[in-house]
Amino acid sequence: MSEQQARAALVVLISYCFCVAACASTSIPKPREWPHQFHSILMMNYSGELQIIDLWYDWTNGRNFNIIQKQLDPNVVYDLEWNNGTSFYYTLPSNSNSNSDSDYTPYCSSAQLQVGILRPNWLDGANYIGQRHLDGFLCNVWEKVEFLWYYEDVVTRRPVHWLFYTGRAAHVMTFEVGAVLEDAKWQAPAYCFGTTNYKTDRLADNKRKASI
Numbered sequence: 327m328s329e330q331q332a333r334a335a336l337v338v339l340i341s342y343c344f345c346v347a348a349c350a351s352t353s354i355p356k357p358r359e360w361p362h363q364f365h366s367i368l369m370m371n372y373s374g375e376l377q378i379i380d381l382w383y384d385w386t387n388g389r390n391f392n393i394i395q396k397q398l399d400p401n402v403v404y405d406l407e408w409n410n411g412t413s414f415y416y417t418l419p420s421n422s423n424s425n426s427d428s429d430y431t432p433y434c435s436s437a438q439l440q441v442g443i444l445r446p447n448w449l450d451g452a453n454y455i456g457q458r459h460l461d462g463f464l465c466n467v468w469e470k471v472e473f474l475w476y477y478e479d480v481v482t483r484r485p486v487h488w489l490f491y492t493g494r495a496a497h498v499m500t501f502e503v504g505a506v507l508e509d510a511k512w513q514a515p516a517y518c519f520g521t522t523n524y525k526t527d528r529l530a531d532n533k534r535k536a537s538i
């Protein structure tokens with residue numbers, strides 16, 4: 327081999343190595359950031375206990391709402407979080423829920439957390455673990471260690487499913503990017519701000535362990 331041929335071969339080899347390194351690092355899929363505002367209907371399954379959650383994610387206004395319908399439960403539960411760490415967990419009086427008991431006493435539990443709502447990039451740093459079929463969709467899957475598994479549709483890049491380490495599973499039924507719940511609906515009821523009729527923070531603690 328002439329010196330010229332050897333040099334050419336070396337150039338080819340070096341370019342190849344660069345390409346392998348560069349191509350490999352860009353080919354590991356990353357989860358798409360959450361849109362700053364969206365509405366999603368989630369079907370939740372917690373070891374066979376089913377719920378429908380109306381999720382209103384509103385990063386722009388620093389707020390996140392889970393409106394929770396447990397299966398055949400007459401009282402809808404409202405789980406409202408603000409980005410300043412204040413959260414409210416409440417039900418409404420019976421006349422707001424046509425199928426509720428007439429003597430139902432609503433409750434509210436509020437809590438002050440160190441952290442605000444999930445950031446749009448909350449999945450940064452999740453480990454890619456490959457592709458799986460879930461709910462009939464081919465998904466890229468990531469794991470946030472000891473916290474959750476996240477499934478995103480390979481084609482549309484919409485979230486399909488997430489599963490918490492607690493066993494609580496969300497199946498994404500709708501995903502409306504840009505949908506915003508009107509301001510008036512974000513007002514927690516007056517009894518969230520009084521000193522009476524507060525339940526302990528047990529409810530809030532439980533939901534923080536179990537939900538998003």
Ligand SMILES: *[C@@H]1O[C@H](CO)[C@@H](O)[C@H](O)[C@H]1NC(C)=O
Binds near residue numbers: 372373374375376
């Ligand atoms: C809910 O999850 C349980 C396992 O925890 C499973 O047996 C059941 O089929 C699921 N129900 C639905 C409606 O997906």
Ligand SMILES: *[C@@H]1O[C@H](CO)[C@@H](O)[C@H](O)[C@H]1NC(C)=O
Binds near residue numbers: 410411412
């Ligand atoms: C956080 O914001 C909400 C909504 O504006 C408000 O009700 C709450 O009092 C605030 N909390 C703190 C600690 O400022």
